[in-house]
Amino acid sequence: MREMKISLTFRKQVYAVFFVIILSLVRGVTYSDEIGIALETPMAILAFTFCADTYTQEIAGKRSEVWRLCPMKKRINVIYRRIVIQEMFLLAVAVIGYGLFFLFQNPSINRIRQSGSESELCRFFVYFAAIAVTLGFWGILSNLISCLSRNMWVGIGGCMVLWLITNSGIGDRTFGAWNIFSYSFRNIENSNDISWICGKVVCICIGIVAMAVLPNIIQKRG
């Protein structure tokens, strides 16, 4: 509960919810299978903005010098816990966002091949898995860069650069199925093509490495 009060401040909750409400109002979709694409890249921005201060709030609040005196294991556990709390919240927001698209955009659920509630449910679960990985990746990455530079704005800026590169035609052509936004660049008319999973595997691998090196960075940079 204390960790939630620290990492999920009212201000953060409000801007995250408003973000998806506005997005679902202004971003038009025709078919329901476009919702995931409409949400993934903007939600990545939300994730790296949201998680950039996971640890740097200790620096901004001038508490990091006191933190240094606490056992390393405890400090890292607290940071991991904060990441999990924030990611769970963002995931909930992403789910709400998916629902809001249905509410505000009223997309058609029949494209060419698939129909019925079952395929729609399946589509949602695929979205859920993809967005969970995306949110996790960007949240962890922005926290890592922020910790490295001891500045949340560098974390946000660094992620923004990567976001611009990977969320572009150049990024798509360069990385193909290994692009971290492969889910958004996938061919939605061919549901049998699951090569976009490669991009998500890249996200998971980078995320694991980032989590693993975090203790060293915290120890060195404080």
Added chain:
Amino acid sequence: MGIRIEDLTVTFRNNVTAVNHADLEIPKGIFGLLGENGAGKTTLMRVLTTVLSPTGGTVTLDGILYSERNFEKIQRKIGYLPQEIDLYPNLSVQECLEYMGDLSGIPRATYRERIKYYLEKTSLSEHRKKKMKQLSGGMKRRVGLIQALLNEPEFLIVDEPTTGLDPEERIRIRNLLVDFSEGRTVLFSTHVVEDLAATCNQLAVMKNGKFLYSGNMKELLEQARGHIWICKTKDEGTARELEKKYHVSSKQYVGDELQMKLISETTPQIDCSSCEATLEDAYIYIANKGGKSPISCRDMR
């Protein structure tokens, strides 16, 4: 055993030397650290809390050398109240201290007992349910001090602990620090000379990264003896002249005359009498030995 600092030097990347070949021994009990802004006090404390690594020299705490492999061992022995700390604004006082207790790895029952004790000692019991952001500056300072005391450290470092406190609160905090210092080492850095006068026997005076004095308070006062003068004048021009020539540690109107306390190695060229030195006078004397420099007692509180 306490802390031993030998030939300590801290030079930053921009070539500014904040601590310059400093030697100091801090024994058990309260040890005062006095110095003007930018003297290097905070840098020294950051070295002692393992936040900063020195460029040269050695520091030992109870015989343990400050080195990366000993940092964890040293950190467990330290409590620290930085000059500025903004504890979790969305947590209540109780929650915030419990959070810090958890983070420090103290068993829950132990830290709860300590929190209760220190909240009472600092008169914060009735405010324990208030959010940190609702507290006054002085209250926040007291909560900051409690978090530093939570792990009952062998070496407590407090940087300006009485800033923003009213006189009664200051006395309470000073007494708390004195009680706490029994069998421990407390490094008390402040600008408020009265706080040191009321709590410490031992102190060090820092200027430009070096220790100008370190030792007993009585000896410091002894050094200033015979160099503090009181004079009275009605003439504003004379007063201005004196201010230019000597360090003036205090001035006040007594009737229609201006009474000034001058610090000078030699007898001032005005009708005056020698008087007892206070710690503030002694500090100004030591800090400016060898001639008048831009520092004045305005740098002190």
